[in-house]
Amino acid sequence: MSRNVKSLTELARPQVLGLIPYSPGRPMEDVERELGVDEVLKLASNENPLGPSPLALQAIREALQGLHRYPDGGCHTLRQGLSRFLGVRPEELCFGNGSNELLELVTRSFLGPGDEAVMGHPAFVVYRSVCQAVGCEIREVPLKDFTHDLSGMLQAVTARTKMVFLGNPNNPTGTCVSPTDLHDFVQELPRDVILVVDEAYREYVPRPLQPDLLRPIRDGRYLLTLRTFSKAYGLAGLRIGYGIAPVEMVEILNRVRQPFNVNTLAQRGALAALSDTAHLEETVRITEAGRRNLQSRLEELGLLCIPSVANFILVDMRRDGRAIADALLRKGVIVRSMEGYGLPTHIRVTVGTPQENTRAIKALAEVLGDGEAAVRSWNSAGERSAQ
Ligand SMILES: Cc1ncc(COP(=O)(O)O)c(C=O)c1O
Numbered sequence: 084m085s086r087n088v089k090s091l092t093e094l095a096r097p098q099v100l101g102l103i104p105y106s107p108g109r110p111m112e113d114v115e116r117e118l119g120v121d122e123v124l125k126l127a128s129n130e131n132p133l134g135p136s137p138l139a140l141q142a143i144r145e146a147l148q149g150l151h152r153y154p155d156g157g158c159h160t161l162r163q164g165l166s167r168f169l170g171v172r173p174e175e176l177c178f179g180n181g182s183n184e185l186l187e188l189v190t191r192s193f194l195g196p197g198d199e200a201v202m203g204h205p206a207f208v209v210y211r212s213v214c215q216a217v218g219c220e221i222r223e224v225p226l227k228d229f230t231h232d233l234s235g236m237l238q239a240v241t242a243r244t245k246m247v248f249l250g251n252p253n254n255p256t257g258t259c260v261s262p263t264d265l266h267d268f269v270q271e272l273p274r275d276v277i278l279v280v281d282e283a284y285r286e287y288v289p290r291p292l293q294p295d296l297l298r299p300i301r302d303g304r305y306l307l308t309l310r311t312f313s314k315a316y317g318l319a320g321l322r323i324g325y326g327i328a329p330v331e332m333v334e335i336l337n338r339v340r341q342p343f344n345v346n347t348l349a350q351r352g353a354l355a356a357l358s359d360t361a362h363l364e365e366t367v368r369i370t371e372a373g374r375r376n377l378q379s380r381l382e383e384l385g386l387l388c389i390p391s392v393a394n395f396i397l398v399d400m401r402r403d404g405r406a407i408a409d410a411l412l413r414k415g416v417i418v419r420s421m422e423g424y425g426l427p428t429h430i431r432v433t434v435g436t437p438q439e440n441t442r443a444i445k446a447l448a449e450v451l452g453d454g455e456a457a458v459r460s461w462n463s464a465g466e467r468s469a470q
Contacts, residue, residue, distance in 0.1 A: 098218040105212070111417075120415040124442055126433040127419045129254070129284070129395045131317035133369065133436070135352070136362040139318060142355035143348045154347040161350045165325065168357055171297060177333045178345045182283055182311040182324025187213050188336045189279055189307055189326075193245055194219040201239045202248040203231045205255060205424035207281065210248040219245075229256040229389045229397070233268045240276060247272065250281040252288060255424055255431045257391025262294040269299045269306065277305045277332075283324075284393035286315035286363060287370055292392060300329055307332060312349075314394065315366050316356040323349035370394045373434040380444045381432075384451060395433045397421070404430045407450060414446040 092100065111123045158178045166173040179185035186209050194200060196218040202210045204223035214221050222244070224235045231249060240247070249268075252259040260268075265280075272278060280296055296308045307328040313319035323345055326336070356362070378388045378396060387399040400407050408420035408430050421429040432443065 096218075098216055102212055102215055105208070114412070114415075114417070118413065118415055123415045123417060124435065124439055125417045126435055126439065126443055127417045127431075128319070129314055129393070129433045130319050131315060131366055131394075132434075132439055133317060133362070133366055135317040136356045136359035138359040138362070139316075139352040139356040142351040143321075146348055146351040149347060152347070154343045154345060154350060156342045158345055158350050161354045164354045164357060169297075169327065171327055172330070174330045174333060175300065175327055177326045177328065177336050177340075178350075179324050179326070179340070180344050180346075180349075181313060181322040182281065182309040182326070183209055184322075184340075184344060185307075185309055185324055185326045185336070186210065186279070186281070187216075188339050189277070190214055190217050190219070190246070192335050192339050193277060197243065198245045199241060199243045200246045200248065201236050201244055203236065203250070203253065205421075205426060206231075206248065207250050207254045207283075208423070210250075210279075210281075214246075226253070226256065226258075230258040231260055233260060233264055237268065237271055240273065244273075244276055246277045246279060248279050248281065250283070251294070252284045252391070252393040254283070254393070255395070255419070255421060255426070255429075256389050256397050257284075257393040257395055258389065259288060259292055259392050262292065265294045266299075269304055274303075275305065277307065280306065280308045282308055283311045283314055285310060287367060287394050288392045297327065300327060303329070305329065305332065312353045312356060315363055315370075316353070317362070317366065318349070318352055318356055321349040321352050322346070323353045369436065370434050373437060373440050376437070377432070377434060377440050377444070380440075381447075384444075384448060395431055397426070397429055397431050399429050401428055404428050407447075410450040411443075411446055414449065416443050416446045418443075 111125055114123045162173045162176050165176055177185065179188065190213040194214060194217045198219040199222055200214045200219055201222045201224060203226050211221055222239045224232055224239050226232060231253060236247060269278060285293060296306060299306050307326050309324060309326050311324035313324065374391060374396060381388050381398055389397040404427055405420040405422050408418050411418055419431040421431055
């Protein structure tokens, strides 16, 4: 029997062809070589500028000897430690190769063609891509004042809605909703709609604004809250995140995950990072001070900052954001342009160390051609803040 040979594109699922591949950016070493600069400053992925906790590094070094063994597929030791740390039952925890993997697992477990998912716009791009990949319909609700419009999202829920995504704080805006509003939102959602609250930046949020999501889980709500070791814990390169959810949901996610999805070094490093409260507190402290400083310097340059509770700031450049990001790159500073998020005049800047923030502002002032005055004002403010 003769058969027409189909191309791989013809064989691929249409939902997959509709996906835009994630663009991870070029390696920093590449950019350094091309620009001839000693050190590129990367403020584009909301990483921890202090680096990993020394305790995590020590634990990772000790774990190297055992790399010929498969990882602990149930993350047993980390599960016990995290359960004590959070005050949750070990069975209420699930682990992923970054919280990104958990976003994928939850959509693959529950969503398919004919289902709908509700999310804000702009929000973290991965919510959209994981939903698209499983062929479910996406209902995007525009943010209001750069913050999730919870009543708009409730209105977008239909009989076909199975899942709602809420980044809190939201990426790329850095805004969060109040715990009371979130509590009311949870109560008003139909009980069989799964709410995914992505708290990748929770550790940076001032305590009074951190929602208690354990209570609704105990009350039987279908809620999955996602956290990560990639941001405040400084372990983005290890790829480990976790979720807290009702036991029944964790059991379902465990059916679709690969048996050894979290590697040994990640498990050991994460547990040690969890115990390093000094490193976490220092991270939060320099981020908060840096964000405040960065914001006022940006405003002195005539730019508009969206008030953020995370480790990054969304900035309206009031001109082509992509052109600004490109010009900054030529000066060795990498920030994220936001055209892909539908914000063509914005850029997103991660808060760095005081020295890094100074360098970024100087570069930006030069790019804006805003001259010496801005640079001088930054220098003197930088010196004041370093004291
Ligand atoms: C809102 C949000 N959620 C999840 C992630 C993914 O983090 P992880 O490194 O844990 O996969 C990110 C990373 O940028 C993020 O910004």
